[in-house]
Amino acid sequence: MNAIDRIREYADELTALRRDLHAHPEIGFEEVRTSGIVAEHLEKFGIEVHRGIGKTGVVGVLHGRPGARRIGLRADMDALPITEETNLPYRSTVPGKMHACGHDGHTTMLIGAARYLAETRDFDGTAVFVFQPAEEGLGGARAMIADGLFEKFPVDEIYAIHNAPHGPHGVLQVKPGPIMAAADFFDIRITGRGAHAAMPHQGIDPIVIATGLAQAMQSIVSRNSNPLKSAVVSITQFHAGAAYNVIPEGAHLAGTVRTFDAELRKLIATRIRELAAGFAAAYGATIEVDLRDVFSVLDNHPEQAAAAAEIATELFGSDKVEANTVPRMGSEDFADMVAAVPGAYAWLGATPGPGLHNASFDFDDSLIPLGAAYLARMVERRAAA
Structure with missing residues (x-):
């Protein structure tokens, strides 16, 4: 059974988790409830948990088979100061705050990947799960790095993924070099x-x-x-x-x-x-x-960008990968992490709908098994590189 199929078996649980996070948004450096939920899930999976990295950040460490390689996976957790304008049953319960960028989905995908890797342990070395606060212009990545992220939890490579509400659905978009401004x-x-x-x-x-x-x-x-x-x-x-x-x-x-x-x-x-x-x-x-x-320029390392495209091709098919996509003028503080450690950032296309930072935005839950499988496979492949 491949990773996508296995993760789909508990996709309903992940979707429920994502919608709970959506209903209870927390903006940068206030992610107390969110980081608590993340830590509880990781501990339940038997993953070593470290809280309070960069104030409200969480880091999980999972050891596989003996091996020296350490692969980092990062997800952002914070919401935005936007009043939600949807009528979803799980819409924000916090006035003036909502998950309008899909960080609720990114957090859920990384939890899904962590669960899969903890259950299978089919990898060499160590997986490091980085749940970052305050991505939306408040310097969460810099705060974690200043707090000794890569000294306390060294990694050889690090990867992140972001939903792309403009689509095409299920298509992973990546490129080497500058990808975000x-x-x-x-x-x-x-x-x-x-x-x-x-x-x-x-x-x-x-x-x-x-x-x-x-x-x-x-x-x-x-x-x-x-x-x-x-x-x-x-x-x-x-x-x-x-x-x-x-x-x-x-x-x-x-x-x-x-x-x-x-x-x-x-x-x-x-x-x-x-x-x-x-x-x-x-x-x-x-x-x-x-x-x-x-924000610094997000500059993907060539080897890691190529690895991202290769793994996505393996999982999704060659027709679902854009290996030299167009850079975006948006910004992302994962840039500071790939400035410190080799890595790559990619987008995963959703069913087209309202754009990021829009009061009517909602994360496409069908991406959860795809993104979780991609992140998990990254550890399985790159830890053995």
């Missing part, structure tokens, strides 16, 4: 001078400044960056004012920059600061720019 988050705070809306000449209008700066920042990609290099500058927040007849004293812009190229990343940061300084001088305002490195 670096991300910077920014906050720009403009301080002008408040005034009565009927007497604008007595103030320094931060809204006029903010709208002009927001427009000017859109020229960075179109006029300053090499058109052959991909980049995104997105302003996602604009906060100012609280009354109809008052020019406020301040305004706040926030957003994100996405790049694959280190030099372009520096150029965009420089241009944001230069534009802000120019607008401040032109209008007599004060502008503070806080630009933060949140």
Whole structure:
């Protein structure tokens, strides 16, 4: 019996677990209930459990047959601060929080893989199961690494998988090299001078400044960056004012920059600061720019990306593998793990539906046996490499 068939025998239990996690979402570094459930399942399977790695992270260690190789598998656990807009019977019970990215499914797939490997023990060496908190821009991977993840639990390779709601269903998508972009988050705070809306000449209008700066920042990609290099500058927040007849004293812009190229990343940061300084001088305002490195480029190692494609081909068939898929401008802090240890990140296509970070998103439960089998097979194959 192959791994997919065996895991399908308890797929209903895994689906129930996933839906329970979905109904009780916890955002980054608050995954107390979730990490507790993970630890309980691993302990039930006879897996050595370590809690509190990177605050709310959990690591499980399982030994197979004698062997020196150690293979890491990672899943993210956190939800998002989004109000769910589905009518699912297992919809979020926590106001303002939901699993809108499928981390409930990723956690469940890794639990399924751990159960299979614990039952079969058909591998050499050691499997290390990494359940990571706070992937959604809060630095969970960096927190685990800073807490000694790879010193306490060394691995030769590490792998992760993410659902892809755009489909095609059951198709594993991977590539060597850069696969997801670096991300910077920014906050720009403009301080002008408040005034009565009927007497604008007595103030320094931060809204006029903010709208002009927001427009000017859109020229960075179109006029300053090499058109052959991909980049995104997105302003996602604009906060100012609280009354109809008052020019406020301040305004706040926030957003994100996405790049694959280190030099372009520096150029965009420089241009944001230069534009802000120019607008401040032109209008007599004060502008503070806080630009933060949140995600590194996720750069798959060639050998491990090839292994991912090979194992997916074995499990799913060659028609269900894209071994040189297109990189995404989204970001993922698994990048910090593969910067420290050779590894590969892949997507698994779901039945097409609402996209990630959408209030109507729901994880495709039919992916659970596929993803769990892929992760388990990775240990069986790569531990013997």
